[in-house]
Amino acid sequence: MAKLxxxxxxxxxxxxxLIAVIVVFFSVTTFAARAYHRKQEQFGAAWYERGEAALRQxxxxxxxxxxxxxxxxxxxxxxxxxxxxxxxMADHRPQEARSHLLSLWEKEPxxxxxxxxxxxxxxxxxxxxxxxxxxxxxxxxxxxxxPTAHRWQIRFELSEYLLQRNTPQDPKAAQAExxxxxxxxxxxxxxxxxxxxxxxxxxxxxPRALAAFxxxxxxxxxxxxxxxxxSEAAFRMGDYATARHYLLxxxxxxxxxxxxxxxxxxxxxxxKLDPSExxxxxxxxxRRALQDFQFALVRAQKCAPASASxxxxxxxxxxxxxxxxxxxxxxxxxxxxxxxxxxxxxxxxAQCGSAGLEDKALGLLAQQWETPR
Amino acid sequence: MxxxxxxxxxxxxxxxxxxxxxxxxxxxLIGVFAGLAVVCFRMAIDAARWILFGSGxxxxxGRVVLVPGAVGLLVAxxxxxxxxxxxxxxxxxxxxxxxxxxxxxxxxxxxxxxITSALAIGSGQSLGPEDPSLQIGAGLASLVGRRLxxxxxxxxxxxxxxxxAGLAAAFNTPIAAVLFVIEEVIGRWSxxxxxxxxxxxxxxxxxxxxxLGAEPLFRAPGYRLxxxxxxxxxxxxxxxxxxxxxxxxKSIQLLRPWLKALPRWTQYLLPxxxxxxxxxxxxxxxxxxxxxxxxxxxxxxxxxxxxxxGILAGLKILATVLSFSSGTPGGLFAxxxxxxxxVGGAVGGVERLLYPHFTGPLGAYALVGMGALFAGILRxxxxxxxxxxxxxxxxxxxxxxxxxxxxxYLISRSLQPTPIFDLLSRQDGIDLPSLEQDRERAVLRVxxxxxxxxxxxxxxxxxxxxxxxxxxxxxxxFLVQDRSGYWGGMSKARLLELASDxxxxxxxxxxxxxHPDHSLDVAMRRMxxxxxLPVVHRADGNKLVGVVSLADILETYRNRGPALDELAEPAE
Numbered sequence: 001m002a003k004l005x006x007x008x009x010x011x012x013x014x015x016x017x018l019i020a021v022i023v024v025f026f027s028v029t030t031f032a033a034r035a036y037h038r039k040q041e042q043f044g045a046a047w048y049e050r051g052e053a054a055l056r057q058x059x060x061x062x063x064x065x066x067x068x069x070x071x072x073x074x075x076x077x078x079x080x081x082x083x084x085x086x087x088x089m090a091d092h093r094p095q096e097a098r099s100h101l102l103s104l105w106e107k108e109p110x111x112x113x114x115x116x117x118x119x120x121x122x123x124x125x126x127x128x129x130x131x132x133x134x135x136x137x138x139x140x141x142x143x144x145x146x147p148t149a150h151r152w153q154i155r156f157e158l159s160e161y162l163l164q165r166n167t168p169q170d171p172k173a174a175q176a177e178x179x180x181x182x183x184x185x186x187x188x189x190x191x192x193x194x195x196x197x198x199x200x201x202x203x204x205x206x207p208r209a210l211a212a213f214x215x216x217x218x219x220x221x222x223x224x225x226x227x228x229x230x231s232e233a234a235f236r237m238g239d240y241a242t243a244r245h246y247l248l249x250x251x252x253x254x255x256x257x258x259x260x261x262x263x264x265x266x267x268x269x270x271x272k273l274d275p276s277e278x279x280x281x282x283x284x285x286x287r288r289a290l291q292d293f294q295f296a297l298v299r300a301q302k303c304a305p306a307s308a309s310x311x312x313x314x315x316x317x318x319x320x321x322x323x324x325x326x327x328x329x330x331x332x333x334x335x336x337x338x339x340x341x342x343x344x345x346x347x348x349x350a351q352c353g354s355a356g357l358e359d360k361a362l363g364l365l366a367q368q369w370e371t372p373r
Numbered sequence: 374m375x376x377x378x379x380x381x382x383x384x385x386x387x388x389x390x391x392x393x394x395x396x397x398x399x400x401x402l403i404g405v406f407a408g409l410a411v412v413c414f415r416m417a418i419d420a421a422r423w424i425l426f427g428s429g430x431x432x433x434x435g436r437v438v439l440v441p442g443a444v445g446l447l448v449a450x451x452x453x454x455x456x457x458x459x460x461x462x463x464x465x466x467x468x469x470x471x472x473x474x475x476x477x478x479x480x481x482x483x484x485x486x487x488i489t490s491a492l493a494i495g496s497g498q499s500l501g502p503e504d505p506s507l508q509i510g511a512g513l514a515s516l517v518g519r520r521l522x523x524x525x526x527x528x529x530x531x532x533x534x535x536x537x538a539g540l541a542a543a544f545n546t547p548i549a550a551v552l553f554v555i556e557e558v559i560g561r562w563s564x565x566x567x568x569x570x571x572x573x574x575x576x577x578x579x580x581x582x583x584x585l586g587a588e589p590l591f592r593a594p595g596y597r598l599x600x601x602x603x604x605x606x607x608x609x610x611x612x613x614x615x616x617x618x619x620x621x622x623k624s625i626q627l628l629r630p631w632l633k634a635l636p637r638w639t640q641y642l643l644p645x646x647x648x649x650x651x652x653x654x655x656x657x658x659x660x661x662x663x664x665x666x667x668x669x670x671x672x673x674x675x676x677x678x679x680x681x682x683g684i685l686a687g688l689k690i691l692a693t694v695l696s697f698s699s700g701t702p703g704g705l706f707a708x709x710x711x712x713x714x715x716v717g718g719a720v721g722g723v724e725r726l727l728y729p730h731f732t733g734p735l736g737a738y739a740l741v742g743m744g745a746l747f748a749g750i751l752r753x754x755x756x757x758x759x760x761x762x763x764x765x766x767x768x769x770x771x772x773x774x775x776x777x778x779x780x781x782y783l784i785s786r787s788l789q790p791t792p793i794f795d796l797l798s799r800q801d802g803i804d805l806p807s808l809e810q811d812r813e814r815a816v817l818r819v820x821x822x823x824x825x826x827x828x829x830x831x832x833x834x835x836x837x838x839x840x841x842x843x844x845x846x847x848x849x850x851f852l853v854q855d856r857s858g859y860w861g862g863m864s865k866a867r868l869l870e871l872a873s874d875x876x877x878x879x880x881x882x883x884x885x886x887x888h889p890d891h892s893l894d895v896a897m898r899r900m901x902x903x904x905x906l907p908v909v910h911r912a913d914g915n916k917l918v919g920v921v922s923l924a925d926i927l928e929t930y931r932n933r934g935p936a937l938d939e940l941a942e943p944a945e
Binding site: 011014015018019021022025026029030032033036039040043046047065068069071072073075076095096098099100102103105106 | 413
């Protein structure tokens, strides 16, 4: 050292020595850090596996503890954090889950899974605008596997949520979601078409519901839930002939199902009582109108003593008209006037207690007449 | 600023680099060295915890009391028998090296601090690794500086440079580390020191990130101010944090000297006793054991109810006071952040209960609480603000942080005038300079000493009195304004000569000028042998606003200096 320092300044030698020490220390630290990280990864993975197992066995609170341990060894592991959030959700601790999800969301605002979980949380808290925002972000978000299927599922979920909310503006929002969904769902996907049809029914879009059920029936013609859905949709949209078409096989298979039996009877009766059925000869139209008039008159006469003056006035009006088959057959306007009186009598008599099947059919017929075709 | 001239005897040797350049180069090397040491230190703490408690966050019930007690005995033995200088946090020891021991920190202190702190924190003592990291960094720097035979001046400064490197690596916060060392250890901003401290901090953080990752210490969820009214909620948090800080510091103030006064043999038992008590708390609330970073992260993510957060804050104060007062080596930074996170979360929780629509995420309150307690307990207000920004990587939170920290700092300062590090050094019988008091100390200025110029004292060259008039002027030295408006000085003899012969061409002598806002220290330096100096306006150098003499300066120091010192001294 003394000899060397004559050639090289002592300070330079010391600096070189210091750098050499740092290099050695760096190497030792590298070695130690590798072992340390390996151990951390092992611990993290072990706790993660335990958490997954606990979740599979429906023990979410244990899973929460395990995922927390896993996260302690890998704070930046987004998968661990996501699973922790999901375990917290499963353990009914949404507030705690939300914070982890938000933390992840800040890093990946376009992640489909995160947006979906946040949407569910917002939906749980009744924050509809936020929920819709997150649902939409999830729909248009990134899904590493099966993105299309995920997007369909989320739109279904969003529609169901909006329909459950049952507020005046939500059905329209739900209808919009369902229409968008109908445009992309493959017609041969029976399960999806069935779900779509059911939601369309709930949303009050009966023609679209019928179309969805028909798409399902095209693949499986005897699928009972599809027949039921189609019949229900057709019935509600006032297409009683179509409803009857789908109700006949249902009642044949389920003769004791009162609901569908009643729907079938009503459908057949509406068809039978409707004087406006297309292609009907004027004589038959007149006969049906007169028959409807008789039904309504009988019910009103039974009701008159107990009812308010409204029914009596209508009865007086009915007596003054005194329609007959010939005059009605000659004058189509008279049929319309008669039917108008029939519907008024039925409406006025509604206060006198439950209606018979014919009266119900006339009520449905009235709705059909009132709806512009 | 280190200078080559200050190198003293070593300047005789042949040198490749000047001492300034060598100092800066060393700062980088020390940063790397300290960064490596801190990485190893943190790994050692984790390894100790894994060995002693296993890999789960919840320690096994069988070991939760036994381990801290048994390891406490071992730590106490090592401290008492081999490493007596490693007690406490390490901040004061570094200040002592700077102000008392010419930058000397023995190598054994580095080793002792490393081993005993790693054991203590790993075994669940409620202490943190940051202050020991600071001392380890300072110790390494001191060692390197001694080997390289730095001048005494630079040897003193090298320890804080290492301290900044150690702290920066421990927190992964270069700015906060630089600020803390400047604010709390060195106490002055000079370009040379700042450059060295910054270089060391940056190089240590680079090393730390190389090995342990670049992510901030905590990952706080997003923050947004729900409404401007929410700032009032953060102000309340500042007040609560100030009170909590006072409780913490007062508890240490009471318990530590009482334990120190016990017979010497009890020092072998106190860390073990503290460990057992903390273990007993840990049976129900294991969160209070160790540094508690994982639980701070959980508080930041809304994982606790406000009641639990409140309990954890109280228990952590108790556990840390026990651990620290028992003489167990370990730091106060991490417990401070823990208590702050819990207090912040609890206050946020109560506010959410009362005003749910005006209260943001509890994590934001926890984050702000960390800064507020840091400002209240450690009394480094600037550091506390930047620390929160750096450890969270979230700049949006700055407004609430400033409000809460300022309030916590002011309340803590009014209820507990002596900062904790000054308190600890006084308890140890060392009189270290209080940098907070230095900051607060009022400066005497020229305007406090000067007096208005009189026509007999300040004359104009164009308007000199006749020789008999000059003869009658009081004093022997006068301020004279020449034709260009410059104020110079003239003795009575020269003035008489000029008054007798106006064509003699005598001009006033050049004088150093002063401004009213100059400190008296500057005035003293400029005064030299001059009996009087002119005080001129800053915007108009020809406008004389006052005159000051050496007697005026000394009189002002005599009359007003002690009163101003009293203002800065604690009232206790």
